[in-house]
Structures are given as C-alpha cells and as structure tokens.
Amino acid sequence: MTQPQTAPARPRVVIVGAGFGGLALAKGLADAPCDVTLIDRRNHHLFQPLLYQVATAGLAPTQIASPIRSVVRGQANTRVILGEVAGVDRARRQVKLSDRVIPYDILVLATGATHAYFGHDDWEAFAPGLKTLEDAIDVRRRVLLAFERAELTDDAAERERLLTFVIIGAGPTGVELAGAIAELARRAISCDFRVIQGAMARVYLVEAGPRVLTAFPPHLSAYAARALEKLGVTVATGRAVTACDALGVELDGKSRIEARTLVWAAGVRASPAATWLEAERDRAGRAMVGADLSVAGAPDIFVIGDAAHAQADGKPLPGVAPVAKQQGEYLARLIKARLADRPAPGPFRYKDYGNLATVGRQAAVVAIGKASLKGFIAWLFWGAAHVYFLIGFRNRIAVTLDWLWAYITFDRGSRLITGDIMPKTPEPAPRAAARRPLEPVH
Amino acid sequence: MTQPQTAPARPRVVIVGAGFGGLALAKGLADAPCDVTLIDRRNHHLFQPLLYQVATAGLAPTQIASPIRSVVRGQANTRVILGEVAGVDRARRQVKLSDRVIPYDILVLATGATHAYFGHDDWEAFAPGLKTLEDAIDVRRRVLLAFERAELTDDAAERERLLTFVIIGAGPTGVELAGAIAELARRAISCDFRVIQGAMARVYLVEAGPRVLTAFPPHLSAYAARALEKLGVTVATGRAVTACDALGVELDGKSRIEARTLVWAAGVRASPAATWLEAERDRAGRAMVGADLSVAGAPDIFVIGDAAHAQADGKPLPGVAPVAKQQGEYLARLIKARLADRPAPGPFRYKDYGNLATVGRQAAVVAIGKASLKGFIAWLFWGAAHVYFLIGFRNRIAVTLDWLWAYITFDRGSRLITGDIMPKTPEPAPRAAARRPLEPVH
Known part of the structure; x- marks a missing residue:
C-alpha cells in the first residue's frame, strides 16, 4: 500500500x-x-487579516481557515505534510x-x-499576541471572561481593571482590535449583562510612535484616531510600554494603566x-x-x-x-x-496595490498610491476586498452572511468561551508599595 | 456601581x-x-444532539452553541452567573x-x-466521550490527525491502526458518530490525500446489547444496522469491551481490534x-x-x-x-x-413525541408512537426537527446552509485541527508477549 x-x-x-x-x-x-x-x-491556511475578528467573537475560527489539503486538492503533483x-x-x-x-x-x-517582545518574553503571559487561531481563541476567552468576572465582582477597583483593555501597538491589527473590542463592549455586551454596562469599559490603544497606522498618510492616521476616539478608545501615541504584569501596563517607566486584559500587537x-x-x-x-x-x-x-x-x-x-x-x-x-530551461524572469518587483485598515462599524481607511478613501465607502471597500481574498468560496459566503447579520442586528454570534473558565494569567502577589498612582495617559 | x-x-x-x-x-x-x-x-448552551457533527467536522462549534446571556437577554428578572x-x-x-x-x-x-466507564476511568484517556464542545474538538483532532499520520507513516500495521476507528456504544450518538466517520473517511477525505484512500478506513461500532438503537423498534434497529453496513461500518453487537488502550480495544476478554482512535458512547x-x-x-x-x-x-x-x-x-x-x-x-x-398561590399542576407527565436518529447521508430512523419512518424521508424529518429545535435563529440559518452545502458538495467545511498536533493519548510501552492475534469480531 x-x-x-x-x-x-x-x-x-x-x-x-x-x-x-x-x-x-x-x-x-x-x-x-x-x-x-x-x-x-497546521492543517489549515489561516486568513490572518481577519484574526482580530475571531478574537472579538465576530467570526468563528473555521470561517477564516481552510484545510490546506482542500486548497491543493486538484493538484496531482502536490502532497501535503503536517x-x-x-x-x-x-x-x-x-x-x-x-x-x-x-x-x-x-x-x-x-x-x-x-x-516580538523586544527582549521581554516574560510579557507574553500577560499580553498575548495574535498570530494563530489558538491565539485568537485565547484572546476571545480573556476578553469574554473579563466581562463575566466584572459582572460578578463586588470589588470596584477590580471591576474597573477587568473592564479596562489595553492594546499595545497601533498598526492595522492593533487599530482593528481596539475598535472591535470597544464595539463589543459598548453594543453587543451592553444588553446581556445586569451589573456592568458598556459605557464602563475602557479601551486604550498604546503606541510608541507618533501616530497610529504609520504605513498610511498622516491625514488617514488622524482620521483613524478620531474614529477610534468616537468609539470610546483612548489613543495614547508616543507612549512606550516599559512593563506588563497581571494587573496592567507601565508606560514610559512612570505611569500605569490598571487592566486585566492586554493584547500585544506591537512587533514581530x-x-x-x-x-x-x-x-x-x-x-x-x-x-x-x-x-x-x-x-x-x-x-x-x-x-x-x-x-x-x-x-x-x-x-x-x-x-x-x-x-x-x-x-x-x-x-x-x-x-x-x-x-523549462527558459530565461528567468527579472528581479522581483512588488506591486503595491494599497493599504487597508478598518476602525469599526462603517469606518475604514484605504490608501492606494496617492489616492485615499475614508469612512463608510472605505469600509465597504475593505469588506469587499477581504471577502474577495478569503480562500475558499464557502468561507466567503459564510463571512459575508455573518457580517450582514452583525450589521443588521449588532449581534456577535461567536461569543464562545471554550477551555478553562479560570484565567490563564498568573495571579500576582499583592503589591503594596510598588503600586503607583494611576496617572492620566492622555 | x-x-x-x-x-x-x-x-x-x-x-x-x-x-x-x-x-x-x-x-x-x-x-x-x-x-x-x-x-x-460554561457561557453557552450546547445543542448536544449535534455534537457528533462537530466531532466529525461537519459543523463548527459556534454553530451549535448559543451564549446563555443572549438567550435570556430579554428577561429582566434573570441574571446569569458563569x-x-x-x-x-x-x-x-x-x-x-x-x-x-x-x-x-x-x-x-x-x-x-x-x-460513565463502569469503573474503568483509566479508559477515558484512550476512548474519550462526547459531552462538551471541548470533547468534540478533541475527537475531531484525533480523527483528523489519524488521517494525517496514516498518510505519512511507512509502517503498514500502524497505518491500518490509524485508519481504524472504534465507536463503543450503539445508542443514537454512537450510531450517528460511526456513520459520520465512515462518510468522512470514504468521501470527503478520499480526494485530499495521496497515499491513503477512503476505502482503507475501517469503522467498528461495538455494542454489548443485542442490537443497535435499543430505544427503537427492532425493525428500525435492523434498518439502521443495514444502513451502517452499507456505509462500510462493521456493526458488532453482543460484544462487550473489556479493555481499552492506546493501540485498540479488547472484546469479551479474548479478541482485539487494533485501532488508534476510540470514542466512548456507551454510558452516562x-x-x-x-x-x-x-x-x-x-x-x-x-x-x-x-x-x-x-x-x-x-x-x-x-x-x-x-x-x-x-x-x-x-x-x-x-x-x-x-x-x-x-x-x-x-x-x-x-x-x-x-x-401566585394557585393550586399546583398535577404530577409531571412526559409526552413522548418520538425518537430520531440519523445514520448518514439520506438515511435516518424515526419512531413516533407506533408509527415509524426510515430512509430519505426520515432523514429530511430528522434534519428539519434538529434545525427547528436549535436555539437561536441565526444558528438555524447557518446550520441549514452548511448542510445544504455539504449535501451538494460532499465537502466538510470545519476540518480544523487546533491545539497540539502531537497525539494526546499516551504512547504505550512496546508489548511483546501480551499482543493477541487479531481475531475477526464479526
């Protein structure tokens, strides 16, 4: 055989x-x-640009993953090894x-x-990144459990920490994640809980550089920052993270944001x-x-x-x-x-068709050469482009239907916590003196 | 607050x-x-009757789970605690x-x-059951990894073991699981691999009782057994499992089926x-x-x-x-x-609307009182009933579309392995003398 x-x-x-x-x-x-x-x-090709939607319960893992074997099924000369x-x-x-x-x-x-944690690999336990489906499922669990625990706690400071989310790094992933968490907190979650309300949630987007989305022209960065603020995200540019722990992040070695949920989108x-x-x-x-x-x-x-x-x-x-x-x-x-013993093609040349990023419902930025789009039209363009590039006809349909559904109902269908309901992040020892006052970061 | x-x-x-x-x-x-x-x-209500479809990559976990908070969202007098x-x-x-x-x-x-493992809790590591979404994702990983490992191995006996699947217990879950794995192996997987072929797969359904689906009338049990055999499942009734290990199961204390993948559907x-x-x-x-x-x-x-x-x-x-x-x-x-200080209702009376089980594509059995249905009509009835009872309008649509898609294309969209690609089952120590010859079980 x-x-x-x-x-x-x-x-x-x-x-x-x-x-x-x-x-x-x-x-x-x-x-x-x-x-x-x-x-x-892995046995699947992953459509990483939509990973943040799995992390924020907008899409299910299977919708952005295609079995590799299926993708190359028709190619008799190709075998796949897991x-x-x-x-x-x-x-x-x-x-x-x-x-x-x-x-x-x-x-x-x-x-x-x-x-990449720039030499601070110990931060990973507190501020996980977003590269694989497992990462996204883990972030989804952390975010949803933070809401659950905030609903239950009687400790006001702990509730505040549980409802504070810090995204580190304001590239496309960080921006998209911050926008999606803010939307999840303010709209979809709001009606499902009794004690906490959407407005209690705080989302910080921390970026060491001078602006968000540095790959885009400055006026689009400014638009994206405004759109994020409108969603309730606090954009903190020019602030470097100098420590991450189970209770929050330290910025510039002096101020702190107390937060139970951190996500790392700062470097690879x-x-x-x-x-x-x-x-x-x-x-x-x-x-x-x-x-x-x-x-x-x-x-x-x-x-x-x-x-x-x-x-x-x-x-x-x-x-x-x-x-x-x-x-x-x-x-x-x-x-x-x-x-075929034909002459090799010339050197590789990258054709830059442009940059896309979405900020939230009805808001996105698109930069194509010197042209740019923003707002609702850019958001439709972003959606169409992502659906078009999704591998697998079936996933395209499923994602399109899910987005239409979410658009009409504001519902997030994939709010699933699997695995342990106890948080994975190690609990810190109580820190008495080391606790700095919470300075405003903005 | x-x-x-x-x-x-x-x-x-x-x-x-x-x-x-x-x-x-x-x-x-x-x-x-x-x-x-x-x-x-858990944060979700689980539609357990379709769990076997998650385990066999037919449906995604989110499709059969609804967040509990969403289900009782409109009830101001109800709070949910995770x-x-x-x-x-x-x-x-x-x-x-x-x-x-x-x-x-x-x-x-x-x-x-x-x-329930009837006092043999150590069997659980080798023959996991199917009660939670995590269980289903684990079984899905085991089944899909068995195919992957069979494709790669050069050891013919190991390949045979990897392509042998034993389902223990022939109630509805066991029957549905055996049928679905046989279909997965014979149809959807067949074209995706180069070395292994669907026909190499063997699926055994082992049952200690005298027939499959004992809750149904005997003629429907007989029909289900025939339908399973048609799918390539070996139905072994009247055979008790007396041991489970990483290399297979022992039946009646004397014969063995060598198999890498066992699933327990025998008792609760x-x-x-x-x-x-x-x-x-x-x-x-x-x-x-x-x-x-x-x-x-x-x-x-x-x-x-x-x-x-x-x-x-x-x-x-x-x-x-x-x-x-x-x-x-x-x-x-x-x-x-x-x-309301009104008189209590009389004692609880169960209204038995009937029993349903599906065997595979286009085959199911339905027993309603003395009436019974089998075959294609029963299968349509089964599908409609399950979609109807699925909690959440959105999941109903998603499951219906997925089933239509699978029906037309024979494709299984949720063939996703997440987590470790190394098998979880402990590897056995090489057993030299203890290895019994493989007796036919049927």
Whole structure:
C-alpha cells in the first residue's frame, strides 16, 4: 500500500509554510513538471487579516481557515505534510522534521513571523499576541471572561481593571482590535449583562510612535484616531510600554494603566528560517535575500514573505500578505522557467496595490498610491476586498452572511468561551508599595 | 456601581445548569414575580444532539452553541452567573461556588450527566466521550490527525491502526458518530490525500446489547444496522469491551481490534447533584425525585433532566433532551402557580413525541408512537426537527446552509485541527508477549 516512487528525474520542490506566500507558490506550480511537497505545522491556511475578528467573537475560527489539503486538492503533483520543521541540512539537501527528512532540489521557506517582545518574553503571559487561531481563541476567552468576572465582582477597583483593555501597538491589527473590542463592549455586551454596562469599559490603544497606522498618510492616521476616539478608545501615541504584569501596563517607566486584559500587537520577529539556513539575517531575524529571492550563494534556496528581508529601492519590503503572495507567484514563474530551461524572469518587483485598515462599524481607511478613501465607502471597500481574498468560496459566503447579520442586528454570534473558565494569567502577589498612582495617559 | 438589591420579599429561584432543562425553566419564568439566577460553568448552551457533527467536522462549534446571556437577554428578572458549583448547603439554603455563595428560596438542579466507564476511568484517556464542545474538538483532532499520520507513516500495521476507528456504544450518538466517520473517511477525505484512500478506513461500532438503537423498534434497529453496513461500518453487537488502550480495544476478554482512535458512547453517569443534596440516588447516580420532580422531604428543591430519576409507569424516564425540556416547562408552571398561590399542576407527565436518529447521508430512523419512518424521508424529518429545535435563529440559518452545502458538495467545511498536533493519548510501552492475534469480531 505504499505510494509508488516517482522517477528521480522529476525535481523536488519543497515549500515550508502554507501561508499567503507558500500557498501562492504551490498553486502556481500546479501544472509544473515537478513534485511539490508543502509542509506546515497546521492543517489549515489561516486568513490572518481577519484574526482580530475571531478574537472579538465576530467570526468563528473555521470561517477564516481552510484545510490546506482542500486548497491543493486538484493538484496531482502536490502532497501535503503536517509536520514541524526542526531544521535544514544544506549539505544533504534535506528538510528535517521530528521523525523524518524530506529531500529537496529546490527549497522555499515561507515560514512567516511571530510576536516580538523586544527582549521581554516574560510579557507574553500577560499580553498575548495574535498570530494563530489558538491565539485568537485565547484572546476571545480573556476578553469574554473579563466581562463575566466584572459582572460578578463586588470589588470596584477590580471591576474597573477587568473592564479596562489595553492594546499595545497601533498598526492595522492593533487599530482593528481596539475598535472591535470597544464595539463589543459598548453594543453587543451592553444588553446581556445586569451589573456592568458598556459605557464602563475602557479601551486604550498604546503606541510608541507618533501616530497610529504609520504605513498610511498622516491625514488617514488622524482620521483613524478620531474614529477610534468616537468609539470610546483612548489613543495614547508616543507612549512606550516599559512593563506588563497581571494587573496592567507601565508606560514610559512612570505611569500605569490598571487592566486585566492586554493584547500585544506591537512587533514581530521572523521565524527561524535564516537560522536553519545559517544565512545572513537582519535585526528582526529575517533572512536576507537577493533580487530573485534566493539566499546568497544558494540559487536553489529561497525565502519569501515575513521570514525574508527583500528590498525595493534600498528599503525592506513590508511584512504584509500581498508581498508574500506576489513573491510566491513570482517564484512559481521563476521555477517553471528554470524547469523549462527558459530565461528567468527579472528581479522581483512588488506591486503595491494599497493599504487597508478598518476602525469599526462603517469606518475604514484605504490608501492606494496617492489616492485615499475614508469612512463608510472605505469600509465597504475593505469588506469587499477581504471577502474577495478569503480562500475558499464557502468561507466567503459564510463571512459575508455573518457580517450582514452583525450589521443588521449588532449581534456577535461567536461569543464562545471554550477551555478553562479560570484565567490563564498568573495571579500576582499583592503589591503594596510598588503600586503607583494611576496617572492620566492622555 | 453595585446593583441595587431587590426587595427581600421576591423569592429567589436558583437554577444550576443551562442545558435543555434549566434553560426551558428559566425561559418559562420570564414573566414570573421572582428573581431567577441561572448558574452554569460554561457561557453557552450546547445543542448536544449535534455534537457528533462537530466531532466529525461537519459543523463548527459556534454553530451549535448559543451564549446563555443572549438567550435570556430579554428577561429582566434573570441574571446569569458563569461559575462552577461546589455543593449545596441545605441548612443555610445556599449554593456554594468556588468564591461565593448564592442564596435560594427555590433550588433546581439541572446539571446533566457525563460519561460513565463502569469503573474503568483509566479508559477515558484512550476512548474519550462526547459531552462538551471541548470533547468534540478533541475527537475531531484525533480523527483528523489519524488521517494525517496514516498518510505519512511507512509502517503498514500502524497505518491500518490509524485508519481504524472504534465507536463503543450503539445508542443514537454512537450510531450517528460511526456513520459520520465512515462518510468522512470514504468521501470527503478520499480526494485530499495521496497515499491513503477512503476505502482503507475501517469503522467498528461495538455494542454489548443485542442490537443497535435499543430505544427503537427492532425493525428500525435492523434498518439502521443495514444502513451502517452499507456505509462500510462493521456493526458488532453482543460484544462487550473489556479493555481499552492506546493501540485498540479488547472484546469479551479474548479478541482485539487494533485501532488508534476510540470514542466512548456507551454510558452516562449523572452529575453529582444527588451527592450535593445528600439525597437518595439510583445506581447511575441520579437523584430520585417525586411526581412533582422535588426531592423527598424538600418541597423547594427539584432535580430535572439527566441528573434526575423520575418515573413514569414504574419505569425511569430516558435521559433525553425532550424529557429535560418538558420537565423545565413543567417546573416553570409549578413555580408560577406556587408564587401566585394557585393550586399546583398535577404530577409531571412526559409526552413522548418520538425518537430520531440519523445514520448518514439520506438515511435516518424515526419512531413516533407506533408509527415509524426510515430512509430519505426520515432523514429530511430528522434534519428539519434538529434545525427547528436549535436555539437561536441565526444558528438555524447557518446550520441549514452548511448542510445544504455539504449535501451538494460532499465537502466538510470545519476540518480544523487546533491545539497540539502531537497525539494526546499516551504512547504505550512496546508489548511483546501480551499482543493477541487479531481475531475477526464479526
């Protein structure tokens, strides 16, 4: 019952990671004369741009995840392996999994990035990040449990802490998360509780830089900040987080926000692709790649997406889905040209179709080249674009219906707490003297 | 910011458990002159009859769960507490939670049941049951991971074990689960893998009794068994499980089925309601209740649903959703009559509207009184009845659309593995001599 071995002459392309980059590459190689192996430690491709909606109970996990096997189902030359990569043996040309090795002729690492705590990994227990479905389910549990515990407590200070939410980092994820939590608190939750009311909730968006959404033009940043304030979010720019604990965050080493729920959206660190390859890397751990996305001195090894540092006009490309996707598509063309002995395509060029971020109901910002949109029209555009890019026809329908439902009813359907109802965050020892007064942050 | 205390004259009705019974009671008391407290250790009401569909990736967890707060949102006299009950202090008339006590004037325990392993609790690690969403997500992970591992392994015996699924207990849950796993293996999975094929999968349904679905008339049991066999399920009735381990099950102390995935659907044990009350209980741990569902000597304490042993015509009522629901509705009438000083309704009478079970695509059995239905019409009836009884208009739409989609495409949309990709079942030590030859079980 073992699979017949294919002829050894057929080149073996091994892709690690089935995110936007790896999946675009695998799909681009569907009809190529090679054997494609797609390795991922999850069985699903995750549509990360909507992860914040799972974290705030707007969408269910299955709605933004597609089984990888289903996505490449029609490609006879492609096999999928669920496994965790431990390293790469460049001398033997093998990818090492925990229990086997996968030989390659061409290797593409598209392993993405994870949260970075800038040397403070102990903050992760208090301020989890948002990169996987498990992360999103965990944040959803923390947020919903905070409401439940606030409803029950008789301690006014504790209730205030439980109803205070701090989002650290005001990139698109931070902005979207802050807006969604504010909406969840003010509208959907308001009518379900008896003691707490939506207006008691406080949402802070803390950003060390001078403005929110720094990838957007300043006037859109200003619009987004205003839209957030209108939702009740306190935007605190120019404030650096200097400590996180179970009771809150410390800002600039002097003031504190007392809060039970913190979410980290402040920075990412590349996955260890560069380390596996012993290749040159930048400060964020990304592998330096050339104009054709290959690693220096290894024309058969490529790194794409958030794990790679590719440059355009002397500046690194941003760690966003369209870059990864276009790099995957480019590599598919390059590999097919190489297999056909055709000349390779020129260097990779990123086509920037623009930036989108949503702030909340009926508010979003869109920057396309020099053009920009904001408000309701931008919000419709944002919704349409995200539904369009969702992998899987079925999820598109389900997400569209869910959003229409939520729009009409203000309801959040996925308010599900699974797992332990006791908080995961370690309880702090009572701190008597160390407790600083709560200074206004804004 | 604390809630104003209601006048002490208003009787306090405390309901523990927001399953079918507790929720029906709470809803029945919506306009009653009392303060209702609904305590559950989950934030959601779970539609257990469709749990097997979550376990087999047909539906997403959120589709069969409704936040309890939303269900009773419109009832100003009802508050919801997310908490785990530790016991009941009958002398002080208080329910004890981990961090507080809830005083009651009338107490209703509707705490349901859990799996029973008949004194072999160590089997649970190998053969998990299906009572909560977490259970269903765990079974889904085990089934999907078994396919993934079978695809990868080079060991033929291990592949066979990984593709063998044993369901223990042939009540409705066991029958539905066996049918769904067989369908998942044969159809939806078949095209997604390269090495394994659907036809390699083996599904056993093991039952100690003489036939499947003993609550149904014999001719429907026979039809269900035939329908299961048609799906490729091996039905093994009259075979008792005498051991479960990481490599399979032992039957009747002599033969074995080698299997990596076991699911327990064989028996339930009541929750500790009777123990909390120090009340008389039956062998399954259910509290004995009188004709008005109250506990002997305590006219203000009631037990309903799977936690209770109520009798009709000298026989205990079955542990099914309609019994719990009708008991909840009955108690609402009784409590309202008592509060209004009206005469109490007569003893509780269960109206048996019939039994339903589905075997797989286009096959189900329905027994209503002496009438019975089977096949496609019964399957449509089953689907309509389940959608009708699903709590929440939104979930009804979502489930209907999902089923239509699955019916048209044969696709299973919720094939999501979350959490650790390593199996949770402890790996066995290699057993050299103890390994019995695999005898046919059928």
